Amino acid sequence: MGETKLIERDWTEAGGVRFGRAERDIVALGIAIAAIIMFVGTGGTVLPSVVRSLAGVGGGPERLLTNALLLNIALIVFGWRRYRELSDEVRERRKAEAHARRLAETDPLTGCLNRRSIGPNTDALIAAAAERGQVVAFVMIDVDNFKQINDCNGHSIGDAILLECARRIGALLPRSSLMARLGGDEFACVVPFEPHHGETIDQLATSIIESVARPVSTGAAAPQIETTVSLGLSRSDGGRSSTLRQTTDAQALLHSADVAMYQAKKDGRNRYCWFEPTMESELRFRNELETGIRQGISRGEFVPYYEQQIDLASGDLVGFEMLARWHSPNFGVVGPDVFIPVAEEIGLIDELSESVIRQALDDAKQWNPRLTLSVNISPLQLRDPWFAQKLLKLLLEANFPPNRLDIEITESCLHENIGIVRSLFTSLKNQGIGVSLDDFGTGYSSLAQLRNLPFDRLKIDRSFVTRLTDDKDSETIVQAITSLGEGLGLPITAEGIESGEILDRLRLLGKFKGQGYFYGRPADAEQTRRLLAGQGLLVGEQAAPPAADTTADHDDALRRRA
Ligand code: C2E
Ligand code: MG
Ligand code: MG
Numbered sequence: 001m002g003e004t005k006l007i008e009r010d011w012t013e014a015g016g017v018r019f020g021r022a023e024r025d026i027v028a029l030g031i032a033i034a035a036i037i038m039f040v041g042t043g044g045t046v047l048p049s050v051v052r053s054l055a056g057v058g059g060g061p062e063r064l065l066t067n068a069l070l071l072n073i074a075l076i077v078f079g080w081r082r083y084r085e086l087s088d089e090v091r092e093r094r095k096a097e098a099h100a101r102r103l104a105e106t107d108p109l110t111g112c113l114n115r116r117s118i119g120p121n122t123d124a125l126i127a128a129a130a131e132r133g134q135v136v137a138f139v140m141i142d143v144d145n146f147k148q149i150n151d152c153n154g155h156s157i158g159d160a161i162l163l164e165c166a167r168r169i170g171a172l173l174p175r176s177s178l179m180a181r182l183g184g185d186e187f188a189c190v191v192p193f194e195p196h197h198g199e200t201i202d203q204l205a206t207s208i209i210e211s212v213a214r215p216v217s218t219g220a221a222a223p224q225i226e227t228t229v230s231l232g233l234s235r236s237d238g239g240r241s242s243t244l245r246q247t248t249d250a251q252a253l254l255h256s257a258d259v260a261m262y263q264a265k266k267d268g269r270n271r272y273c274w275f276e277p278t279m280e281s282e283l284r285f286r287n288e289l290e291t292g293i294r295q296g297i298s299r300g301e302f303v304p305y306y307e308q309q310i311d312l313a314s315g316d317l318v319g320f321e322m323l324a325r326w327h328s329p330n331f332g333v334v335g336p337d338v339f340i341p342v343a344e345e346i347g348l349i350d351e352l353s354e355s356v357i358r359q360a361l362d363d364a365k366q367w368n369p370r371l372t373l374s375v376n377i378s379p380l381q382l383r384d385p386w387f388a389q390k391l392l393k394l395l396l397e398a399n400f401p402p403n404r405l406d407i408e409i410t411e412s413c414l415h416e417n418i419g420i421v422r423s424l425f426t427s428l429k430n431q432g433i434g435v436s437l438d439d440f441g442t443g444y445s446s447l448a449q450l451r452n453l454p455f456d457r458l459k460i461d462r463s464f465v466t467r468l469t470d471d472k473d474s475e476t477i478v479q480a481i482t483s484l485g486e487g488l489g490l491p492i493t494a495e496g497i498e499s500g501e502i503l504d505r506l507r508l509l510g511k512f513k514g515q516g517y518f519y520g521r522p523a524d525a526e527q528t529r530r531l532l533a534g535q536g537l538l539v540g541e542q543a544a545p546p547a548a549d550t551t552a553d554h555d556d557a558l559r560r561r562a
Helices: 015-054 063-105 115-131 146-153 155-172 199-213 250-266 279-298 336-345 349-364 387-398 418-431 447-452 462-466 472-488 500-509 525-534 551-561
Strands: 135-143 178-183 186-193 229-235 272-274 302-311 316-328 332-334 372-376 405-410 434-440 457-460 492-495 512-515
Touching: 015 063, 063 115, 115 135, 115 178, 115 186, 115 250, 135 146, 135 155, 135 199, 135 250, 146 155, 155 178, 155 186, 155 199, 186 199, 186 250, 199 229, 199 272, 229 250, 250 272, 250 279, 279 316, 279 336, 279 349, 302 349, 302 525, 316 336, 316 349, 336 349, 349 372, 349 387, 349 525, 372 434, 387 418, 418 434, 418 447, 447 472, 457 462, 457 472, 462 472, 462 492, 462 500, 472 492, 472 500, 500 512
Parallel strands: 229 272, 316 372, 372 405, 405 434, 434 457, 457 492, 492 512
Antiparallel strands: 135 186, 135 229, 178 186, 302 316, 302 512, 316 332
16 A cells, blocks of 8 residues: 555654754754863963973963863763764654554554544544645445454454455555554545545545455465455535535544445445435444344343244144244344344354253253254354354253254355355254255255255245245245255245145145244244143143234334334
């Protein structure tokens, strides 16, 4: 990255130090001049007497004057040496100060400015740009899915990716711009531009996105890594929107760009967004969600709900799928579509999942032992090489037989890290745990992967099943998946059975396990216990009617906001 891009200051010339040097120079100069005047004064009297005495015509210099001259010479020699020592000391101290200042103001990995120093530098740049009739754009840049890159490839590769991103972004910035790494995978640039030519910033944002998207080579043997960035933009004059005030404060600009960056992420990443005032409340909501999730895990607000799984041929209850719910004090009962993606993003999915699985194993121990328990696992958890061990530990702690447990994974896990997924499958199967492919038909899994990975079951995505009776295409897809399952020897679960009509049609198409609202909404542990007691599948409990899951409509509203 070019040094000019950082508006590097001449550290050694920083104000305080320059003043100290000038003061010291004047004192040293004063001493030198005084010593020279005294030397000339005494020398002018002493030397002629010395010369006359040597020539035998005089009686030699006065003793007092001679002593004064010698003292004067000693003073000049001593003063000069002291001056040299002081100069060396000051030079060393100045170097150390400059180094400390550089360390305090720059990011050690990339050499960019850091979060602390971007503010004052931005304020200075805004003022300098204003003098030239320019405004500045604040560009917030976040590397998409950087945590996954780090988790999958290790931190040294993660660092290499960050360095390369910084280099590519820096290469595109105009000379007088600032660039900072705000921490982790977040960069910020401040770019002056002509107020009527906002399109130059649009072009810059597009170039940054394109440049970073080019694959990065991380070594001869290592695979190329592809990554993308999301950008949020704000400008110091507020732009064309009349609702925006001029923002000449770096912190306010940074905040607006941050809000816009979250919007870019929400809109699908790998894109840029200009700040709009309406985005503010969305970000506040998102922050509340994050804080709520962080606190909610330790407070036990995440609980398992259970959806019945039925053998369609016999009508028998064969097990339950555990679906997590968040009993949030702020938002009410929240569904997983809202909180799972946020928990994944903030790195808490492991903790959350462990907490609900632990509760589910405890609940399921009280059910009839022929009933199975299915749990959903996030693709991120599958990347953890210790996942199988962690699951086994939970089973051991709960004293729950592994062959009653089934994990459901979605197709999105399969197109990356197939090696890791395969070894994970082997560990899970060795323990007797079943593995189902969830939401089949909506993702990208190729038939080859289906053959290579030893799945125990396919689950047809509910979108095909719910439309089975009124959409010919859906029926064709369900039929095709059914034959595929038969061909590969994989039993099939149909999810999303909402009516008796759908159930009848499915029964004609093949042999399935099924689940859906027709059999009841997901219910909490207590309601499930009562349901089981009513069917004699829970010893010693009284029958009671199951209650409905009320989260569905509520979640739609939250999901739209999250
Ligand atoms: P999924 O595993 O495909 O779960 C089925 C989803 O369909 C559930 O939504 C369920 O309530 C809903 N559903 C069931 N029957 C019907 C029906 O007849 N009609 C309709 N329209 N919907 C039906 P839910 O509980 O909101 O879960 C959504 C997704 O969140 C789940 O999809 C699963 O992928 C994920 N999930 C749930 N719990 C967890 C968890 O603990 N960890 C992880 N990683 N993901 C979870
Ligand atoms: Mg599932
Ligand atoms: Mg599903």
